[in-house]
Amino acid sequence: MTGERVEFRVSPGRYQHWRVSCDGPVATLTMDVDEQGGLVPGYELKLNSYDLGVDIELYDAVQRLRFEHPEVRTVVLTSGKPKIFCAGANIRMLAASAHGWKVNFCKFTNETRNGIEDATANSGQTYLAAVNGTASGGGYELALACEHIMLVDDRSSAVSLPELPLLGVLPGTGGLTRVSDKRHVRRDLADYFSTRPEGIGGKKAVQWRLVDEVVPRPRWDETVAERAADLAGRSSRPGDAAGVSLSPLGKTRDDGAISYEHVRATLDRDTRSVDITIKGPQADPPASIAEAARQGAGFWTLAVTRELDDLILDLRTNENELGTWVFRTQGDAARVLAYDDLLLSSAGDWFANEVLHYLKRTLRRLDVTSRSLLAVIEPGSCFAGSLLELALAADRSFQLAGVFEAADPDTGDPAADPNTGEPAAVTLGDINMGPLTMSNGLTRLQTRFWGDEAGFGAASKRRGAALVAEDAADLGLITFAPDDIDWDEEIRIAIEERASFSPDALTGLEANYRFAGPETLETKIFGRLSAWQNWIFNRPNASGPDGALRRFGTGQRAAFDRKRV
Numbered sequence: 272m273t274g275e276r277v278e279f280r281v282s283p284g285r286y287q288h289w290r291v292s293c294d295g296p297v298a299t300l301t302m303d304v305d306e307q308g309g310l311v312p313g314y315e316l317k318l319n320s321y322d323l324g325v326d327i328e329l330y331d332a333v334q335r336l337r338f339e340h341p342e343v344r345t346v347v348l349t350s351g352k353p354k355i356f357c358a359g360a361n362i363r364m365l366a367a368s369a370h371g372w373k374v375n376f377c378k379f380t381n382e383t384r385n386g387i388e389d390a391t392a393n394s395g396q397t398y399l400a401a402v403n404g405t406a407s408g409g410g411y412e413l414a415l416a417c418e419h420i421m422l423v424d425d426r427s428s429a430v431s432l433p434e435l436p437l438l439g440v441l442p443g444t445g446g447l448t449r450v451s452d453k454r455h456v457r458r459d460l461a462d463y464f465s466t467r468p469e470g471i472g473g474k475k476a477v478q479w480r481l482v483d484e485v486v487p488r489p490r491w492d493e494t495v496a497e498r499a500a501d502l503a504g505r506s507s508r509p510g511d512a513a514g515v516s517l518s519p520l521g522k523t524r525d526d527g528a529i530s531y532e533h534v535r536a537t538l539d540r541d542t543r544s545v546d547i548t549i550k551g552p553q554a555d556p557p558a559s560i561a562e563a564a565r566q567g568a569g570f571w572t573l574a575v576t577r578e579l580d581d582l583i584l585d586l587r588t589n590e591n592e593l594g595t596w597v598f599r600t601q602g603d604a605a606r607v608l609a610y611d612d613l614l615l616s617s618a619g620d621w622f623a624n625e626v627l628h629y630l631k632r633t634l635r636r637l638d639v640t641s642r643s644l645l646a647v648i649e650p651g652s653c654f655a656g657s658l659l660e661l662a663l664a665a666d667r668s669f670q671l672a673g674v675f676e677a678a679d680p681d682t683g684d685p686a687a688d689p690n691t692g693e694p695a696a697v698t699l700g701d702i703n704m705g706p707l708t709m710s711n712g713l714t715r716l717q718t719r720f721w722g723d724e725a726g727f728g729a730a731s732k733r734r735g736a737a738l739v740a741e742d743a744a745d746l747g748l749i750t751f752a753p754d755d756i757d758w759d760e761e762i763r764i765a766i767e768e769r770a771s772f773s774p775d776a777l778t779g780l781e782a783n784y785r786f787a788g789p790e791t792l793e794t795k796i797f798g799r800l801s802a803w804q805n806w807i808f809n810r811p812n813a814s815g816p817d818g819a820l821r822r823f824g825t826g827q828r829a830a831f832d833r834k835r836v
Contacts, residue, residue, distance in 0.1 A: 277323065279584045280520050281331045288325045290351065291332055296344040296503040298336055303351030314363035319352050321409065322364045323376050330383045337394055339514040341621050344506035345499045348417055349401035354427065356402045357410025362438065366820040371591050373808050377443035380409065381796055382636055384416035384444055391418045393628050395506035401495045406430045407470065412442055415449040419502065421495060424473055424485040431470025439812045439819030439829060443804050445796035452792050454480045509621050515567045520577055529585060531578035536586065543770045544595040545586060549575060551602020551653040556610045560617035572610050572657065573626050580633045587640055595643040595769045598665065604655035604698050604737065611656040611702040631707045634660050638709055638785055639797045641778040643769045647762060648695045648749065650674055656700030660707055663715035666781060668749040669762055671695045672740040675755045696737035697748060699730065710793035711786045721787040
């Protein structure tokens with residue numbers, strides 16, 4: 272869509288489209304989109320419609336409310352426009368966008384909605400949608416991410432999912448899935464609702480479970496305040512804790528590298544791959560979680576999570592042709608485990624809780640990214656505990672058996688771990704057993720051993736042990752354990768092979784096997800986005816010159832290929 276790189280770092284002082292106000296336990300997040308503030312030229316963001324730039328600000332606001340405002344227990348999500356809540360994704364933007372842009376846009380938007388639901392479920396920060404005007408498409412989907420939906424009853428406001436009749440596509444941010452699986456709207460009613468572009472309002476919207484209540488406009492402000500106070504009263508978030516400021520993220524970027532304090536990515540356009548190195552902590556963890564909170568954004572786990580989060584978004588959006596990501600780590604595994612243990616032993620603390628859930632969400636973002644993931648475990652690595660999750664998330668992992676026998680030209684010493692002189696090891700920790708679940712509700716270790724209870728039990732019993740390649744391979748924790756003779760060749764072949772395959776087929780392959788086990792709301796949303804919406808967006812009926820997206824607003828009907836396939 273644009274030759275300019277998209278930047279995901281933003282702060283409230285630079286918001287164009289959102290206003291955030293806090294009044295004790297209640298925050299109000301007001302959507303007031305600047306019509307001329309599109310991320311790229313060529314469209315106006317009328318009727319509170321949104322593009323990626325609007326959603327980047329929303330994501331930032333949701334994050335800041337969780338970390339910077341522990342006193343906030345309810346977030347009221349509403350509109351600053353009269354008689355319009357949100358018209359959804361901007362149609363002109365979608366019509367002008369390349370296919371990959373549309374799909375990535377929908378994926379990021381989904382993740383932001385999931386973050387809202389995660390705040391409600393796990394942080395005691397409940398979202399209330401105060402739909403003070405018509406909510407269409409993605410606007411209604413934004414409301415669907417909230418725990419409680421209030422719709423103004425003024426004989427004109429309604430909720431709708433008009434994508435099918437008007438645009439020839441599906442609600443791209445999980446709308447239909449949330450209607451059926453979250454709000455339990457009956458299938459026949461959902462079918463009728465999704466083919467009615469004008470939507471449904473009033474008492475029928477409540478009867479069909481599309482909203483929770485309708486409120487007459489004269490009582491609107493009073494009732495919203497009552498509901499917000501009621502939801503706040505149910506929360507256990509602390510009222511007297513000091514927030515942690517999410518200070519600006521240090522980052523340097525050029526055409527060949529992206530660097531932060533703890534994370535560095537080298538971009539190799541010849542092999543269409545990215546080599547990502549994550550550094551473990553350079554010092555022991557703070558003595559207490561209170562001291563960790565005083566370190567704020569400098570606390571290692573929070574800092575490295577923020578950097579990894581930004582890197583994933585940057586690469587996913589700006590580097591579509593770099594299809595293989597190779598993960599490495601450097602550092603002291605014991606320190607990684609010590610930071611993990613501090614968080615786990617402080618599970619009742621709001622800051623520890625937020626850091627763990629942020630790490631969980633960032634790893635889930637990695638899981639659903641349409642890139643091939645490799646983990647390379649060498650001497651000096653620290654794939655332990657929370658950082659071992661990167662190897663467990665990988666499609667393939669390689670751990671060096673033994674050490675590199677090629678002598679150092681200066682010292683003549685073999686290339687082993689510079690800290691211990693030992694071979695590469697991986698270490699399972701307590702953090703791998705619970706809090707960092709995937710979208711399927713299972714840990715990556717459980718997913719790895721789905722249907723193999725004996726294998727899961729054998730691996731779990733080795734928790735805390737530094738496992739060399741042979742042991743890790745025997746337990747099924749890694750894929751391959753080459754020696755130093757084959758090491759470089761094995762990894763080179765894996766990267767080159769991946770680059771030779773169809774990217775479309777790889778996306779389908781990876782989306783199929785990464786989420787073994789039970790279906791959840793989240794796996795359904797991302798699976799359907801990867802399959803149905805991806806396909807529909809690419810069809811002429813939607814995106815062709817005579818398709819519904821192109822013809823919308825012109826007065827001409829779309830020309831559909833009527834074959835069902």
